[in-house]
Amino acid sequence: MQSENAPATARSRLFSVISSKGLQAHDRHPSSSSGAGGPPPAARTDARKERVVYVDNPGRTNENFEFSGNKVRTSKYTLISFLPRNLFEQFHRVAYIYFLLIVILNQIPQLAVFGRLASLFPLLFVLVVTAIKDGYEDWGRHRSDREENNRLSWVFQNGRFEPKRWKKIEAGEVVKIFQDESIPCDIVLLGTSDANGVAYVQTINLDGETNLKTRYARQESASKHPGLAPITGKVVCEPPNRNIYDFVAYLEIDDTQAPLGPNNIILRGCVLKNTAWIVGVVVYAGKETKAMLNSSGAQSKRSRLEQHMNKETLWLSFFLLIICIAGGVGMGKWVHDHDSDLNNFPYYKKRDTADKKFMYYGPLGEGVFAFLSFIIMFQIMIPISLYISMELVRLGQSYFMVRDVEMFHAPSNSRLQCRALNINEDLGQVKYIFSDKTGTLTENKMEFHSASIGGVDYSNVLAAKISGTSDSSDGMQVEGSHLKPGVRLDPNLLELLQTEVTSSEATFVHRYMLVLAACNTVVPTRHSGPLQYQAESPDEQALVFAASAYGYTLLDRTTSTIVLDVLGEQKSYKIVGIHEFDSVRKRMSIVVECPDNTYKLLVKGADTASGSGSLADGHLQAGVLFATQRHLDFYSTQGLRTLVVAFKDLEQPEFEEWHEKYKIASTALVDRVKLLREAASLIERNLALLGATAIEDRLQDGVPETISSLRNSGIKVWVLTGDKQETAISIGFSCALLTPDMEKVIVNANTKELCVEKLKAAIREHGIAETKDKQLALIIDGNSLVHALSPDVEELLFDLAVACRIVICCRVAPLQKAGIVSLMKRRTKDMTLAIGDGANDVSMIQTADVGIGLSGQEGRQAVMASDFALGQFRFLKRLLLVHGHWNYQRLAYMVLYNFYRNAVFVMMLFWYILHTAFSAQTALFDWNLMFYSLIYTSVPTIVVGILDKDLSHKTLLGLPPLYGVGQRNESYNSVLFWATMLDTLWQSLVLFYVPFFTFQGTTIDIWGMGCLWAAAVVVLVNLHLAMDVLHWTWITHAAIWGSIVVSFACFFVLDALTDKGFIAHYRVMFHMASTAVFWLNILLVIVVALLPRFCAKVLMQKFWPSDLHIARELELKNRAAISEFVKSSAPSPRMVELDDVPYSDKESKEDE
C-alpha cells in the first residue's frame, strides 16, 4: 500500500500510517504495484530533485523564485494571449492545416480559383466559430478562478494569524485552517486541535470518496504553535507530482528528522472536518498542488466508426487526386494540341499587348497549374466540415444521453456523465462487455450475513433486530454513513455471548468477536450525535457493525490504543503492531496487548491465504477446520463474501523475536515492505482458526434483466471477479448470466501444462465455433489465467472464449483484468467495453475501447478513468441498446451522407471542367461554392444526426437482437460506401447533364447556368436527406425545408448585391428564376437523380429487408397495440407472439 513508502522512525508513529485504502475485502486487491514498494525514499529524493521548504520562512523558501505561488489559472487564455494561443491550438488539427494550405495556394495568381475573401471564408468561419466556443468556455473558467483566488485563509504573519487571499499564499508560509474550511494549497500538518495531532479531512473534491480520511501531525511538531514560539525547521520533499496517494518527505525540526508520508499532508481541495483547527506549512502551492496537477481533461479516443471513416476519407482523397490529375492531364494535352494557335484563340491569347507571354507556361506547366487549381476548386471532396459536424452531433447526442430521465439514479443523485465526447457511436457496436462484480453487479453495501464460529454455523435470523438496541451499556445508536443499521442477528449466538466464558464454544465466540471489533482500520468518530464509523472498506464496516450488534462495540481508536465496549465493560487494548492488508498475504493482522498484559495476534483474511498457509499444522482443530471449510463452501454457493478469522496467543519469546524484527522493519528506509512482510510471516503461523464471516452484497436492481437483455442482444458478457469459483458461479446464476441449459466449461489449473491441456480438451470437445443449440459458459480462475494469458497459450484461451456465450473469470487480480481485455482487443476487431466501479478496475476501463465507470461506493477513480459514468449497472442496457444504437445509426448515416453531399457537388463541378477546355472555371459564384457545405446543407445533416430515430426505445429494448446491426457494422461499411459513391456518380451526372442538354446551344450565360446548378444541387441534397429521414419531428421539418428556403434567400440576396465582388452576378438568379425552364429543370433533376436510390431502397426492403426495417414495420403495424399496451401495462399478446421478449415499460416506473 502506498503508505509503506513513508519512513517511520518511531514505533507509535507507524500505527498512524494507516493506508488510504485500508483492508480490502478479499476479492478486491489494492491497485497498482505500490505494495511492492517503489524506490526507497532515500533514493527518490536525491539532492537535485528535492524541494526544501523552510517552515514559517517564505522569504528563504522562495528566494530562488522556483516555487509557484498559490494563484491558480485553469483558464487557458488571457485577453492578450487569446488570439495567438487559440489560433495555435486550432491549427494543431490537420484539417485546418489543409484549409490553410488551400487558402495559401489560392493566393498564387496563377491558381487563384476563388476571390480572396471568398477563399478565406471557410477557414475564417470555422476558426471564428471554434474561437467563440473556446472563448466562452474560458470565460467561465476565468470567473471561477477569480472566485478561488480571492478566497481567504488565515496565514501566520507579523506574529499572528491574519487573513490573506489565497492567491497571495506562498510556499513556506504557515496557515491555519478551521473546521469546514477548504484547504488552499498542499500543506504538511504541523499541529491540530487534537492532542494526538489527528485531523479528519473530506476528500470528495479530490477523489470523490465520501469517507473522512485521517491525517496526522508529527509528534515532533504537534506540540509547537507559531503563536507561542517561532517554529524553525524545514520540510524536504519530492518535487510536485500528480500522485495524490503518495508523498515522500521528511521534516527537520529541532535537529531531528521525522519522515513524512501521505498521511501527513493535506491536499488542496480537501475540506477539514471534525477537527477544530489545524496548522500546517505550505509545501506546494497553486499550479504545483496535486489537485491542479490532476485536473486534466477527458482523454481523447477515436471511435471505431471514425477509424473506418478515415479509410474512406483516404479513398476520397484518392478520387480527388484522380479527378485533379485527369483535369491536369486534360489541360496539358489541350494546350499541347493547340500550342501553336493559342495566341490567336480569341478566348485564350497567350501574349499580351506588349507581346510578352501572359501566364503561359507550356503544356507541362499549364497542366501542373491546372492540377493545383483543381485541388483548390475541388477541396471539399474531402469533407473537412464533416469533422466539425460530427463534433456538434456528438455534443447533441451527449446532451440527450445526459438528460435521459431513465438513466438518472435518484439515491446517488447521479446522471449519466459523458466524459469522452468522441466515442458516442462506439456504444452501438459493443460485442464484449467485461464487468467487474463487486459494486458493479452488486451494490457494494455490505451486510453481515452469517457467522461460522468454531465449526458452528450461526445463520438464523432474528427478525427486525436492530443494532444499537443490543446490550451496549450506554445504549448508543450506531449509524454508519453507508450502512443501514440492519444487522442480522442470530439468537443462539446472542445467548451464547451472554453466558459465562467457560465453555470452549463461548471462548471461540468471544475471541471471534474481539477479532471482528479490533482487527480493522475503522475509525469511530463521535460528533454531537451518535457514534459514526469511518471505514475505507465497506466489508470492515459491516464486520464492526456486526461485532457491535453482538456487544463488542468499537468505541475509540487512536494510534496506540483500541477502546472496546465489551458487553458493557470498557476495555483498552494497546496496539503493538499492525500488518496491513496486502495482496500477497491477503490478510491483515494486528498485535495487541490485552488488559491482562498478554499479547494476542488477531488475524482476518481471505480463506485461501489463512487456510492454506498458516493453518498447515492446525491438526488439533481438524474438526473445526473441516466444518469451517464446509461452511465457507456453503456461503460461497450462496454468493456471499467470506473471510476467515483466526487468532493466536503470543508467547513471550515469539513476541520478542517478532517485536525486534518489526521495529527494525518499520523504521527501515530501504525495503520496508519486504522486511515487514518477513516480520509478519514470523508470527502469522500456527494460527488458531476461529471461524469465518459471511457478508452479503446484494445484487443491484435490475441486474438479471439487464444481463439477459445484453446476452440476447448478442453481446458477450464476461464477469471478472475476485470471488471464489463457487461464489462466482452462484452469482452468475443469480444475475442470469448463467442459465441451467448452459454447458459449463471449468478451467482451473495450477500449472501451465495442466492449463493448456484443459483448454485443449475443452476446444476438442466443443469446437471453436459458437453454435445455436449448445450454449457454453467458460469459468476460469486467476491461477489458470496466469498461464493462459502467456503469449503461447493465449490463442487457446481466445479460441475457447470466443466459442462461449459467457465467460466468468474468478480470483483475478486487477492487472489480469486489463490483460484479458487487451487480449480480446488485440485478437478481435470487435468492440470491447469494460465496466467497473473501483480503483482495481481502472486499468481495465482504460484498456477497453469503451470504459464505463459506476459512481458507486468505492470512490471515483473508476469514474475519472472512464469514458461514460453511470449510476447503476442496469442503465447499461439503455445506454447501449437505445442510445448506443441511435448514436451509431445517426452518425453512420451522417458520415455516408456527408461523403455523398460533398462528392456530388465536386463531381458536378468536375463534369463542367470537361466543357471549359479543362480550365478551372466553375459556373457557380464563389460565394455559393463556399456557402454550399457551410450554410446551404450543413444544418439538416446535423439536426438529423442528432434527432433522427430509426426505432423507438421501446422496440429497441423489446428486441435486443436489433443491437446486432451495430456489431455487424451494418450501417457503415465498405459496401455501403461504394454504393453511396455509385449513387453519387449517377446523381452528379444527372445534376450536370440535365441542364447541359436543356441549355446547349442557347443564350444561357455562365452565371445563369451556375444559379441553376446551385439551386438544383441544394434542393437535391436536401431532398436526398429528406428521403432517408425516418423520424420527422417539427425540428427536422424546420431544418430541411428551412435550409432550402434559406439557400434560396441567400441566392437572391447575393443576386441583388451590386458591390464590386458581386456585380458580375447581379440579377442573374432573378432572370433565371423567372423562367419556367429553370424550375422544370430542378424538378427533373431531382426525380431522375433520386429514382435509382428510391428503387434500390424499395427492392432492398422487399427482398432483403434489414432487421431494422422489419422492426419499423412492426412498429407501424403495432402502433395501436403498443400504445394500448403502454396504457394498460399488460403484456401485449401480439408482441409476445412475435418475439418472446415483451415490451417492457417497467424501467420507466422504477425511478419515479
Next chain:
Amino acid sequence: MSNDAASSSAGASAKPSRKPKYSKFTQQELPACKPLLTPGWVIAILMLVGAIFIPIGAIALLASNSVVEIVEQYETSCLPANITTKEARIRYIQDDTTEKSCPMTLTVPKKMNNPVYVYYQLDHYYQNHRRYVKSRSDKQLLDGASTSNSDLDSCKPLKQFNNTPIIPCGLIAWSLFNDTYLFSRQNSAPIPVNKRGISWKSDRDHKFGSTVFPSNFPNNLNRNESSSAFIGGAALNVSQPLSEAEDLIVWMRSAALPTFRKLWGKIETDLQAGEIISVNITNVYNTYEFGGKKKLVLSTASWLGGKNNFLGIAYLTVGVLCIFLAIVFFLIHYKTPRPLGDTSYLSWNRKGNVNGLS
C-alpha cells in the same frame, strides 16, 4: 427506495437533485411522423410522379414544336471556293482589303410570328474558359477611366495598350463578335432588325456605365497602324457610351457552354411561310483559328424558350418509366407478398443462422 431517497436527501440537503427535467424534447419523444415505404406508398408515389411528368412532357414537347427555327451555317459557305486550308482561311479573314460580304437566302418553313429573334451561334468557342471569363473589369465597365489600376489587373493580357488602359479592357470586350447581317425580302425591301433591347435591362442600368466611352480600344485602330495581332473583334463606337453598346453587353455575358447563341437583334414583323429572305452577311469574325462554326439563326420563342425537345422527351420518358415501375412493383407485391412486419425475416429467426440468438 423511500429510505434511500430520504437518507440521501438528508445527507446532501445542500445539493439539489440533479434529476433531468422531463420534457418531450429532452427525452426525444417529440411527436413525429415516421414515414415507411410500404408497397402502397411506393406505388402511389410512382404513379403520382408519372401522372405529373407525362402531361408536363407533352406540353413541353408541344411548346418546343411550336417554335419555328431557321439555322444557316455560313463559316465555310461564305468563303471563296478556292480557300480550303486553315492557313488560307486565316489569311483571308485577316485581310482587311478583301470584300467579305456574303449573300444568302433563307426560306421560312412556317409562319414566324413576331418577334423573330436573330441569333448568331458559335461553337468550340470557350467563352467559359477561365482565362477568358476573368479577363474583364466590371468596375471599369461601370466607372470608366477613374478605375484604379489594380482593378484592371484582371483584364490581363489586354489591360493596357501603349501604356494606357484600354476601355473596355480585357479579352472579352476585345474579342467582340463583329459579323453583321442585312435582311431583305425578295422584293428587296429591307427587313429592319431592332438592335435595341437585346441585352438585359439590369446590365444596361447597373453594369455598364452611361458615361463610359471606349478609348484606346485596339480594335478601333487601323489595321495598318499597328500589328494586326492586336485586332480581335469588333470596333466600338467611341461616341456611344458602353451602356448603349448592346452588342457588347450581350457578348460580355459569357456563355456557359462552348456551343452558344447570342441574340443579335429582333425582327419585329411576321415572316410568312414559304417566304424567301435574303441575308447579306459580312463574314469578318475569325473563328477559323479554332475551327469553330458560325451559324445564323432566326427563331421564334415559346414560353419554354427556343426549340429544344430535350425537356419534353425527358419528362415523358421519366413519367412513363415511373408508371412502368409502379406496375412492376405492384406485380412483385402481388405475386410475392411479404406481410408487414413478418418476423420470420428477422435475421435471428431465419434458418441456417449459426450466430443465432435465443
